Amino acid sequence: MDIYKNFKFKEDETPKYVQVANYIKNLIDKRKIKEGDKLPTIRDLSKKLGVNNVTIVSAYNKLKLEGYAYQKVGSGSYAKRKEVASSLRKEYSNALKKISTEDLEKVIDFTGETTGEILFPIDDLKTIINEVLERDGAKALFSDNRNGYERLIATINKVFWNDKLKNEDVIIVSGAQQGIDIASKGILNINDNIIVEKPTYVGALSVFKWRKVNLFEVPIEEDGVNLDKFEKILQKNEIKCFYTMSYFQNPTGISYSLEKKKRILELAEIYDFYIIEDDYLSELIYESSLEYIPFKWLDKKDRVIYIKSFSKIFLPGIRLGYLIAPTIFRETLQNSKHNTDITTSSLMQRALESYISGEKWKNNIKNLNDEYIKRYNCMKDLLNKDFKDILVYKEPKGGLNFYITLRENFKINTTELFTRLKKRKVYITPGAMFFTVQDQGQDSFRISFYQTNEAKIKKGLTILKEELLLLKEPHK
Template structure:
């Protein structure tokens, strides 16, 4: 009963509200377990020195707010609120309802893609015009099912040094579609899949939609915890392991080459396949990080490689590609056809020519310089402004930082989201990246792709004030 003790504040807040808030915190922090019976009205009123009506009103308030349920003839029981479904919808609705003009009034740390202000409009316009002059109306018609052959050839030539064949490459409408069509082709109800913990929320949604059994393995600084990974492999027949090899979303962590080799060996030994989401690997700022994908190291045809051009180029141009093991090539191609038949022919041709003329390499070089400076600025400001409020690991690349709220703070990332939103700052709580959302309550992600240095400092100061106020 000691945990229910409460020193009432001498202010205008009624005692029943103070009691309900105290019990809510106990439930949220696991001091009161989900389904645990709360003290009887008489016992709690005696403990706190209040009348029975005060406890009755406190319990009624908990029921209204979804933190308690009353069972006739039995008593009142704690009920942990389902934060994932309600908050995920609220978070999504918040971003959807903000028009570009209104969004500009916020410090927007939710961005996951390169800013459109750096998109080479004039160059890309010139390339599109050249494609139309060259190909005429044919540029607007559907292409072969695998995608425009010229683009597939250039992907092989400029990104894979002609180590693939054109038939190895399947054009898709971004990484999200790639994950979706692979899941439809490979995964059935009750198949077992392993994901990183935390992981990309879009991938979690796809795997849940396939009604798979999802196992999570914690992320370390150089990739997943291999000890926990192998324990799961020994006890379960795993079909696939979904991972993000560079600057993982949300943690920003990157797999070491040695860990990649160990995981590839395990894939062969335990007979599972790796779905590699090659996320933002173009944006490496730390010279100690070497680029070498799982797919490039794959000697046993165990890796399904997915790459999006949208994140780094422009989200509106929904183009990516997928490389599948021979064993699954036909089923994945059929899954793509059943999804949308063909990705935009004009955009495929324009991107192909853009790559061929060397503009892609120039754009990435320019973008990398811009974001390396912004990354360093934000890293310095986080250490300067939030040094005693959070801890984090510097990812060495990518477009975001993943912060852990100090254990001394009484605020969780959902509370922080709402407080910051009211003050003109948008951030992404860690609950969105976990199978069991409560595990992400002490984390939040800050992306710097859409914010200037001035806004970075302003936003971090507001976050600091929100954490300080607690």
């Protein structure tokens, strides 16, 4: 069927190219033109509509500018469905807001989004802050370097990187989310092409969609993305960067094998793209078979923008982290940071420096690992015992999450499961949150033990099983 045959120009002041663009947008929104469908060539559409080529070129440029189309070099223009804030995202956001107003003792938060429980030793924090104020006085409240507190940068380099970095390449940021935002603003333009894992972190998706880039998804396997599909995208498209979480990927919990990291770095050099590495919770490794070697350690060609957050391992609510910029992007990313918020809290940077240089962080990391491995094993044992006929998952061997997929005979919409559970004050994260298209991931969900002790894990999983069986029962 020719979907353009009913198009007629209106006799008003609206330019013809705008009318054409609006008509195509409407077709995309109604899914009469699907995501990834090739649009007619400029010559074919101009002939069909009886206008000159310039009109169609202008219409396609408008579509690209507004995020409804993207260009493949040497191939033409393709439809891109503009993401609209879904009812699920609104419902999920409102649910998180509601959690914060409730008695957290009565809530079972498997989303890991609240901060009702803080395992960091608060007395240590008080001591550190008092020592910093006593030592530095009023200076502690003022930043002397827009890229970050120089002693903190030097300490990060020494403790975590054996002084192998250039201090000027390190930028202190207000958590990983700001790091992703700064990297995105610094290197991505409208309609640039980037690759993301499928599924992937919802916060990164939000940043990239805001930048109006073209997202290419590659399915994630047991040891990282599918390399065959990854390289096919590289062969057909000019890719600017690849966003990855190398350890305990959010949401799947997958960690990359050394072989895949090395190959992706080789591909970055061959196809001239950069890697944004979001190093997520790599301190929380529970099994010795998993070795810590991030992309950045292997990066010989300066292809990796490395982002690290201390928010989960230092103190929730205090947003601190750092970004390592490739030399070619150093100034651009520094400017991106300065344009975002000028500087990050000087007092907390100094407190973090004292925390790391005094090696108190080592004891805290050990204590966190001791506690979280108990929760990890508790959740894993219950999933294996009580849910073996209902769901499957891959053991993450660390981190704070399990990513659950329902078995074929238990295909239940997990968005509906989320809605039912929240009425019983149990909160999960539906799988659809982690995909660019909202009708994907409906058979999966993520559960976190970051804010749930063993008693809450047992109670919450009991309620989860009850609701799964109730949802399944009508289909028997």
